[in-house]
Amino acid sequence: MKVLSLFDGISCGKVALERAGIQIEEYVAFEIDKYAIKISKKNHPDIIQRGDVTKADFSEFEGFDIVIGGSPCQGFSFAGKQLNFEDPRSKLFFEFVRAVEQVKPKYFLLENVKMKKEFENIISEYLGVEPIEINSGLVSAQSRKRLYWTNIPGVTLPEDKGIMLKDVVHENEEQKPEGLGKYIVPFDKSLQILDKEVQKGKIGYFRKDSQANRVYSIHGKAVTLCGEAGGGAAKMGQYLFGCLTPDRIEKRQNGQRFNEGNKFYTLTAQDRHGVLIDGYIRKLTPVECERLQTLPDNYTDAPGVTDAQRYKCLGNGWTVDVIAHILKGLKTGNGQEKDQAVRDWKAAENAINKSLEDFSNLGPAGMFGVKILTPLRVRYDKGERTADLFNAIVEATR
Ligand SMILES: C[S@@+](CC[C@H](N)C(=O)[O-])C[C@H]1O[C@@H](n2cnc3c(N)ncnc32)[C@H](O)[C@@H]1O
Secondary structure, eight states: OEEEEESOTTTHHHHHHHHTTOOOSEEEEEOOOHHHHHHHHHHOTTOEEOOOGGGOOGGGGTTOSEEEEOOOOTTTOTTTTOOGGGSHHHHTHHHHHHHHHHHOOSEEEEEEEOOOHHHHHHHHHHHTSOOEEEEGGGTSSBOOEEEEEEOOTTOOOOOOOOOOGGGTSGGGOSSOOTTGGGGBOOOOTTOEEOSHHHHHTEEEESSSSSTTTEEEETTSOBOOOOTTOOSTTTTTOEEEEEEEOTTTTTSOOOSOOSOOOSTTOOOOSOSTTOOEEEEEEEEOOHHHHHHHTTOOTTTTOOTTOOHHHHHHHHHHSOOHHHHHHHHGGGTSTTTTTSOGGGSSHHHHHHHHHHHHHHHHHTGGGGHHHHHHHHHHHHHHHTTOOOHHHHHHHHHHTO
């Protein structure tokens, strides 16, 4: 399969194709971040790197089988300012549309953040399909809700593997990595422990309540990795490793909870309410973030790439197992081997029209076929472009 990957980042798309068992004949990437490219090159020296999408004439890739990409999302993001298509970064979405128009691939896959319905609809209109929302939390220990627009048929939600952060942290390992201590957050008296939020996974925060300062539980999903977030723990999150006393959740705490100490401070239950026993708070390591994106350990450990760059690239990246799940549709009967005639919506429309005509011409004998096809035609006319409808049309017009 020949693959054109726009906004390729650290090439999670290639890892996903390999994981889905899809043979790659050629993989051409467009990416401008030098650290992301370094990481990609370390793992995939065979990828052809072509730089800036805005400078590309994509018609040279006509005949490629699939165009994939996750265009920069800050403009759309609920975390960002929702600047929409006027934002220069969101405008890059139109480069994806241009690529699909020029390459005319059989398949495409676009990923983006959850956004206002109004923007989502514009993207759906351009691409002719509705997105499917998948939370990476179904296949990994990270909560990460993303939208996927694709014409790969048969895309459904992956099964929930029930993985929590505690399952992927270094504390589980017999041989803990050297230097884990440097990720431990030094004691800070400003720590506020919350009551209600403890149940939802948020335990408290240092100084003021912002993403960079929040402390979460390892017993739930990790919060979404965020490549564009600022300092502190904003990109990777910080978590409490320790034991909450059983009565903690119900009780209102006040004042200072932690004993002042060194990095490996111990949190005692001496205080009447008893909060924590033998705990510490630490940021996730780059390797743990790789696990949250279901990448191999040390995937982003490349020469000349700092921890800060690794966090950024991972926060911008894809959850490989989600992408591999979607791409599996290329391998099954719903994909590559499926009838060429119904690979795109235009062909689906033609197929449904033709079948309706044939069944109508049969008179009463064709009534059953007309009954099945008419509601599908109504859904199509209303603008629905879901994998579900596509598959139903394929089945009904066989
Ligand atoms: C949301 S990230 C996509 C990451 C990718 N899916 C991955 O698996 O790592 C968007 C990427 O677009 C890249 N980008 C931004 N402007 C670009 C441009 N003009 N040409 C090519 N890539 C660009 C950014 O550097 C960033 O890596």
